[in-house]
Amino acid sequence: MSALSPGFADPVLDAQACFRAVLEAMSRPGRVVTAGAALRPPAPLMPAAAAVLLTLADADTPLWSDAGADAEAWLRFHCGAPFAAAPGDAAFVLVTGAPPTLETLQAGTEEKPQHGATLVLQVAGLEPGRGWRLTGPGIEHEHRLAVAGAPDGFIGAWAANHARFPRGVDVVLCAADRLAALPRSVAIAEG
Amino acid sequence: MIEQGYNFAYLDEATKRMIRRAILKAVAIPGHQIPFGAREMPLPYGWGTGGIQVTASILGPADVLKVIDQGADDTTNAISIRRFFTRVAGVATTESTAEATIVQTRHRIPERALREDQVIVYQVPQPEPLFKLEPRRAETERLHALADYGLMHVRLYEDIARLGHIAKAYDYPVMVNGRYLMSPSPIPAFDNPKMHRMAALQLFGAGREKRIYAIPPYTDVRSLDFEDHPFRPIRAPHACALCGSTESYLDEVVTDDAGGRMFVCSDTDYCGERQASAAQEAAE
Amino acid sequence: MYVAVKGGGRAISAAHAWLDETRRGDPALPELSVAQIEQQMGLAVDRVMAEGSCHDRFLAALAIKQAKGDLIEAAFLLRAYRTTLVRFGASEPVETSAMRLRRRISATYKDLPGGQVLGPTFDYTHRLLDFALAAEGETRAAAPEAPAPVGAVPRVTEMLAREGLMQREATDDAEPGDLTRQPLAFPAARPVRLQNLARGDEGFLLALGYSTQRGYGNAHPFVGEIRVGHVSVEFTPPELGFPIDIGDIAVTECQMVNQFKGSRTEPAQFTRGYGLVFGHGERRAMAMALVDRSLRAEELGEDATAPAQDPEFVLYHSDNIEATGFVEHLKLPHYVDFQSELENLRTIRRSAVAAEGARAGIAEAAE
Numbered sequence: 002m003s004a005l006s007p008g009f010a011d012p013v014l015d016a017q018a019c020f021r022a023v024l025e026a027m028s029r030p031g032r033v034v035t036a037g038a039a040l041r042p043p044a045p046l047m048p049a050a051a052a053v054l055l056t057l058a059d060a061d062t063p064l065w066s067d068a069g070a071d072a073e074a075w076l077r078f079h080c081g082a083p084f085a086a087a088p089g090d091a092a093f094v095l096v097t098g099a100p101p102t103l104e105t106l107q108a109g110t111e112e113k114p115q116h117g118a119t120l121v122l123q124v125a126g127l128e129p130g131r132g133w134r135l136t137g138p139g140i141e142h143e144h145r146l147a148v149a150g151a152p153d154g155f156i157g158a159w160a161a162n163h164a165r166f167p168r169g170v171d172v173v174l175c176a177a178d179r180l181a182a183l184p185r186s187v188a189i190a191e192g
Numbered sequence: 193m194i195e196q197g198y199n200f201a202y203l204d205e206a207t208k209r210m211i212r213r214a215i216l217k218a219v220a221i222p223g224h225q226i227p228f229g230a231r232e233m234p235l236p237y238g239w240g241t242g243g244i245q246v247t248a249s250i251l252g253p254a255d256v257l258k259v260i261d262q263g264a265d266d267t268t269n270a271i272s273i274r275r276f277f278t279r280v281a282g283v284a285t286t287e288s289t290a291e292a293t294i295v296q297t298r299h300r301i302p303e304r305a306l307r308e309d310q311v312i313v314y315q316v317p318q319p320e321p322l323f324k325l326e327p328r329r330a331e332t333e334r335l336h337a338l339a340d341y342g343l344m345h346v347r348l349y350e351d352i353a354r355l356g357h358i359a360k361a362y363d364y365p366v367m368v369n370g371r372y373l374m375s376p377s378p379i380p381a382f383d384n385p386k387m388h389r390m391a392a393l394q395l396f397g398a399g400r401e402k403r404i405y406a407i408p409p410y411t412d413v414r415s416l417d418f419e420d421h422p423f424r425p426i427r428a429p430h431a432c433a434l435c436g437s438t439e440s441y442l443d444e445v446v447t448d449d450a451g452g453r454m455f456v457c458s459d460t461d462y463c464g465e466r467q468a469s470a471a472q473e474a475a476e
Numbered sequence: 477m478y479v480a481v482k483g484g485g486r487a488i489s490a491a492h493a494w495l496d497e498t499r500r501g502d503p504a505l506p507e508l509s510v511a512q513i514e515q516q517m518g519l520a521v522d523r524v525m526a527e528g529s530c531h532d533r534f535l536a537a538l539a540i541k542q543a544k545g546d547l548i549e550a551a552f553l554l555r556a557y558r559t560t561l562v563r564f565g566a567s568e569p570v571e572t573s574a575m576r577l578r579r580r581i582s583a584t585y586k587d588l589p590g591g592q593v594l595g596p597t598f599d600y601t602h603r604l605l606d607f608a609l610a611a612e613g614e615t616r617a618a619a620p621e622a623p624a625p626v627g628a629v630p631r632v633t634e635m636l637a638r639e640g641l642m643q644r645e646a647t648d649d650a651e652p653g654d655l656t657r658q659p660l661a662f663p664a665a666r667p668v669r670l671q672n673l674a675r676g677d678e679g680f681l682l683a684l685g686y687s688t689q690r691g692y693g694n695a696h697p698f699v700g701e702i703r704v705g706h707v708s709v710e711f712t713p714p715e716l717g718f719p720i721d722i723g724d725i726a727v728t729e730c731q732m733v734n735q736f737k738g739s740r741t742e743p744a745q746f747t748r749g750y751g752l753v754f755g756h757g758e759r760r761a762m763a764m765a766l767v768d769r770s771l772r773a774e775e776l777g778e779d780a781t782a783p784a785q786d787p788e789f790v791l792y793h794s795d796n797i798e799a800t801g802f803v804e805h806l807k808l809p810h811y812v813d814f815q816s817e818l819e820n821l822r823t824i825r826r827s828a829v830a831a832e833g834a835r836a837g838i839a840e841a842a843e
Contacts, residue, residue, distance in 0.1 A: 237801030
């Protein structure tokens, strides 16, 4: 058995810094921030996605992942999160390959929309200033975000997710040590 | 000197994670109240425990914290909360709105426009805007789900019918992003327009009622009104006796027992800055 | 020239120094020790443990000393300390039928297995001030001792249940909700309601319980049984997988027997109101049992019209730490809000006067 690579060097302050990055990303959809640059999680887990889960997931949040046994063992050890049998049972869904359709994830109810899941979606690259056109709360006029390796049909699926607001899924896009967020409140148009 | 025996910013990490998750969902659903497992804090419920828990969950060593109560940095509860964070987080504090990265507030929004790199945290006594009309939370939750805010419109319209205008002077309800009716906390209605499309992130914490909600930057925040009775922010029709401002929100100070009174800025940092720059101009 | 009030920080420090001084009282008198409070103010300690939601006699006694005997303030100190402690998990359910009893009484049977055990009680004392206590240095003769009941003492309600006359409680092995971690939500399950009541303010519970006896809720209670004593607490560490005894706690349990008319699906039978609290807290346990039963009105298909039958009303207002904080926050400055109300009132009055003037003018012109 290989030794697990370490989690945050300073669990308290590193989690705080990562949280602020995610908060910034969620508050200003499409803005690209960095997180987890010092982490070396097992492949295919990327540093930013690893940092997000170290910061937010724990014993109270069922997690579902397609990232394989090594990543799962790492997350189990560092987060202590229970693993859900299906994506629809999870509070956090980590996707490194083809994602499950958004409709299969928890979307909350009209009364408790906060129970909608958070999808941590790894992509090949994130570049601000071009690409998708984002509008909605958190955005003064328009944010542009180019997502390399976004899943096929994502824009269409997102429109359906956005349309059922306040229910819905929130997405954190991660590429290497960069991330950007798509809260359910944001509208996306092709660039 | 940071207090020994407690975690950074007092809360344990599991509690912070729980609050952080609630904050992120609150940002994703602007104006919607998220129930959270508020903890007992070493300050009483009703004295800012919700704001304190939100601040403790976002605060880091690089932050500069400003705490105001009634617009002033030197009010006793603001001092007490600032001391608490100095004690448990060793964080830098300031009385200057411009220098702060986090502003925790009770009952006011600073006069100086907040920037993108700032966060404002409101202490909220009663997060439910409908509570005087429907005290049952199971029922108000349903009304929010249906976006059924007829009760509030009727209440405001009754004011107009009886008094000629809306009698709500503070905690004046707002619609956030066209979807959720929200309590802005007991800020004067004068401050409501500052919430509209504010550049800074606005977070709201209610400890006793165990709710967190948020307004992302640049989000529409409309004070409820009627076409023939548009919302009008009210301030005392005077100039500040110290800095001369006719724009700021004023406190009325009783100066004697014979009807003597004067009006001064409630935002002490704003007033102080204006006095300092006036003094400088006079010297030049 | 007006200068804004400053020096709040100095004022706070000075006020707290004065508080310390008044806490100590006259330094010519000996200082109270925490052990003295723990031993000689035992029922205050019990109340603080219950409302402070933390079973630790030493900490409760310390809190009472620090709070100058203000028991709600003491419970608050204990709660604020408790919330910083690491939560290891939930214990196994305590087995109150195996309680080591100091007191056990039933009002429904004259005699019963295990007997009536009065224990240390104020009942039947004549409430005459005992001036002998004012003279210090008392030495009292030791109380006579009888052999304690041996083995498990059966519960009154269980005897009735075996006869089919007492409704059986639904059993559920799921871990109950925990109000210290999740906010109250409605409908609230009975375990959550019971947790809320067990920590609730004794005066509030007492008044609500009392109201059910006076027609606000139509209760017909009998004290099936009250027992006071010690129970073992067992905890199963995940790494062991079997329960270990981690110590004893003092508790008071009250089971109220209540009439139930029956419904389409259930025959007429007795139902239970349940109270279980830390320490010796008989009044609290009884009031809790009354309120627990009245909160079951909807579940049992009864009319729910009284305050004690309204779960939101009861559960949102029972906590004296929340209540005292919010009531007392009214002494914080509110001058911004007050100012906005002032301006508002002045505007309304100005427009009323103007309207009155206009009306008078019209009337004059018409004449």
